Amino acid sequence: MTIKASNNVVRVDVAIIGGGIAGLWLLDRLRKKGYGALLIESERLGTGQTICSQGIIHGGAKYSLRGSVGESAKMVATMPALWRRCLHGEGEIDLRGALLAEYQYLLATRSPSSRLVAFFASKLLRSQMERVGGVGMNDYPPALHHAAFHGTAYRLDEPIVDVATVLAMLADRHRDAIVLSDGPAVPSGDGAITLRHPERPALIVRPACTIFAAGAGNTALPWAALQLRPLHMVLVRGLGLPGPLFAHFVGNSDVPRLTVTTHCDANGHLVWYLGGGLAEDGVERDRPEQIRAARRELATLLPSVDWSRTQFATFTVKRAEALQPGGVRPPGPVLCRDGRVIAAWPTKLTMAPLLAEQIEQTLGTLGVRPRLADLRLLMGWPRPEVAIYPWDREDLEWS
Ligand SMILES: Cc1cc2nc3c(=O)[nH]c(=O)nc-3n(C[C@H](O)[C@H](O)[C@H](O)COP(=O)(O)OP(=O)(O)OC[C@H]3O[C@@H](n4cnc5c(N)ncnc54)[C@H](O)[C@@H]3O)c2cc1C
Structure with a gap:
């Protein structure tokens, strides 16, 4: 009809x-x-x-850093597989061509940190990740090969889409x-x-x-x-970026201290897009302070990268959700x-x-x-x- x-x-x-x-x-x-x-x-x-999203199709890892698998983690656990089917043209929507990266990595600079020990106690999450970097292993994400990153790396079953x-x-x-x-x-x-x-x-x-x-x-x-939760996001571009990286750096809190995704700007140049704890805590900082904080964080996590030739920009955006x-x-x-x-x-x-x-x-x-x-x-x-x-x-x- x-x-x-x-x-x-x-x-x-x-x-x-x-x-x-x-x-x-x-x-x-x-x-x-x-x-x-x-x-x-x-x-x-x-x-x-x-359009401001980092495009990560979460499987719950980021939500389980407090060591227990909460409602969020359970609810999103099936989403990477659903999106992957779409990204391969076999799902409810054909999204072939929209995949930006196959995996998000989880990086811990100290090993084993107490956060990670609790985290890996979860069976659900163990099934969604694979250890790829650590002592005697050199299959870190390529951007870390020359970045003097010392720690452990886990590959998460989380694709990243080009939104x-x-x-x-x-x-x-x-x-x-x-x-x-x-x-x-x-x-x-x-x-x-x-x-x-x-x-x-x-x-x-x-x-x-x-x-x-x-x-x-x-x-x-x-x-x-509704509730609006702000973020102060940071963008980095220019000479010296060590290549594409898609990773959560785990710190001591239940939010990753830094979440990095990588994108290509309209001129074909790489841009690192920084969120996570840096963006959440950064709502208290003005633009110059937030750039200083981002520089400090990058220099701490990836000390051998020459960040002096990179340019930074920031902007604020609000997440809109049902009031909780x-x-x-x-x-x-x-x-x-x-x-x-x-x-x-x-x-x-x-x-x-x-x-x-x-x-x-x-x-x-x-x-x-x-x-x-x-x-x-x-x-x-x-x-x-x-x-x-x-x-x-x-x-x-x-x-
Ligand atoms: C910085 C940032 C990073 C994020 N990263 C991730 C991530 O990596 N992975 C993840 O899963 N989620 C992420 N999120 C969350 C995710 O982006 C949001 O949950 C999701 O995009 C919300 O989509 P939406 O369609 O509800 O709203 P929106 O994307 O905000 O779209 C709303 C649309 O409605 C239009 N509109 C508004 N009012 C009207 C009106 N009266 N009439 C007509 N049109 C109207 C607007 O113009 C807009 O186009 C991130 C969020 C932010 C802010």
């Missing part, structure tokens, strides 16, 4: 507000199941968190069902959403159900309590509902597939059944582009 469009009204089963990883993954899933779904984005796709490629692949498959709105989309009292763009006459979208997958934009729903007691990270994806409007947060890029599955189940319980939507009124409507990576932003100050 097809839902007919009339005059300036587009009727759909589901309107998805927000085109980050959560909205785009959900759109793909729902359309494959036959739902008439439409995604509305007010900026570029992935603006906010997704802009993932966003573009998802968007390309559903171009007819993704529209750019001039300003944030907000449903009116009767659930209708007015779609505006300076180049087009306004249209009304009438959904049977609306899903807000808008990250910090979910704040438009007064009943959807004490402001802690939610263990998994969260959705909350008011009638036929749902607010959803994946909590991690990694868990976008889980969130999509949970939303599909909720639609079933709400009695929203798949019907094809007539989207012809939207032909020629402007479509959003994919957001620009932080390291390619022109407003960044490098020094």
Whole structure:
């Protein structure tokens, strides 16, 4: 059965507000199941968190540094395998071409540190990692060969994705069902959403159900309590970078002291992207202090690298999640509902597939059944582009 469009009204089963990883993954899933779904984005796709993500598909290791396998670790444990199937063209979404690196490493400068001993007591995590570096072993990640790294290295079963490629692949498959709105989309009292763009006459979208997958934009729903947890991320580029590295450096806390991923900027140059404890603690520091802290951390962890010829930039970004007691990270994806409007947060890029599955189940319980939507009124409507990576932003100050 097809839902007919009339005059300036587009009727759909589901309107998805927000085109980050959560909205785009959900759109793909729902359309494959036959739902008439439409995604509305007010900026570029992935603006906010997704384009700033380090792209690590966590398997739980990072969440188990306190020595016990918590709810988070259990929930994400199956995600690397799910994403790997997609990255090899055998999963629910074909993401061939979006793999940035096969593995994230876990590096401990002192061995055995008390953190690691507790950590490896976990059977779940032992099955997800392999020791590759230590005394008498030289199969460290290549970037460490000349970096005088002394410690132990474990290869984690955690692939890293190129998030802009993932966003573009998802968007390309559903171009007819993704529209750019001039300003944030907000449903009116009767659930209708007015779609505006300076180049087009306004249209009304009438959904049977609306899903807000808008990250910090979910704040438009007064009943959807969210928390924003800031990070002060650091970028490093220039001569002297020892090559690509994807690694968590373990310290004495339950957050890795430094998480490094490596990306290629628009000029084809390598950029190290630094998060972890450095970014969490760095929200208290201004830009010069954060750069000094990053330099100190790199010089301590990789002392033989000449960091003097590298340039640094920093920026702050907020993680948007469902509000938790004490402001802690939610263990998994969260959705909350008011009638036929749902607010959803994946909590991690990694868990976008889980969130999509949970939303599909909720639609079933709400009695929203798949019907094809007539989207012809939207032909020629402007479509959003994919957001620009932080390291390619022109407003960044490098020094
Ligand atoms: C620095 C950083 C690093 C991270 N690294 C990782 C990692 O390595 N691995 C991992 O698993 N997770 C990571 N995360 C978490 C992950 O990025 C987020 O959980 C995930 O990207 C959230 O996706 P989202 O689609 O919910 O939100 P967003 O990516 O924030 O997307 C929301 C979208 O909604 C749009 N929007 C907002 N309001 C409206 C409106 N009213 N109308 C229309 N559109 C609207 C925005 O423009 C945006 O495009 C990281 C997060 C940060 C900040």
